[in-house]
Amino acid sequence: MLSPPNLPGPYRLLLPLLPPRRCLRLLTLVGFGELNGEVMQLYRCKCGKSTSWTTMGVPPCLACPECGSDLSQSPTSHKDPAPHEWIKRYDSHTGEPYELCQACLQRKPVPQ
Numbered sequence: 001m002l003s004p005p006n007l008p009g010p011y012r013l014l015l016p017l018l019p020p021r022r023c024l025r026l027l028t029l030v031g032f033g034e035l036n037g038e039v040m041q042l043y044r045c046k047c048g049k050s051t052s053w054t055t056m057g058v059p060p061c062l063a064c065p066e067c068g069s070d071l072s073q074s075p076t077s078h079k080d081p082a083p084h085e086w087i088k089r090y091d092s093h094t095g096e097p098y099e100l101c102q103a104c105l106q107r108k109p110v111p112q
């Protein structure tokens with residue numbers, strides 16, 4: 001069974017669902033750090049508890065709930081996280097208002 005140790009979590013979960021041929025292709029792509037021609041990059045916070053594999057970068061307001069740092073590709077290039085861009089929305093089920101960050105899609109209750 002193919003299981004490279006460095007395979008990012010989401011792909012490991014995906015593998016049992018794919019036919020063997022697709023598995024092999026996925027592993028080859030991830031092995032070379034590329035998916036659909038885009039390079040997968042690992043972003044992580046200062047303490048290492050928050051990580052993200054992405055081809056598109058991470059929103060500048062995304063911060064680790066543990067250490068509060070932003071997610072960065074290199075331990076030397078951390079910046080203070082940018083403020084969230086909150087917009088007001090209404091829940092489609094309950095009609096309750098809430099605030100949604102346009103950049104990272106984090107949700108929070110409207111301050112009273």
Ligand SMILES: [Zn+2]
Pocket residue numbers: 045046047048049050064065066067068069
């Ligand atoms: Zn952290």
Ligand SMILES: [Zn+2]
Pocket residue numbers: 059061062083084085101102103104105106
């Ligand atoms: Zn945000």
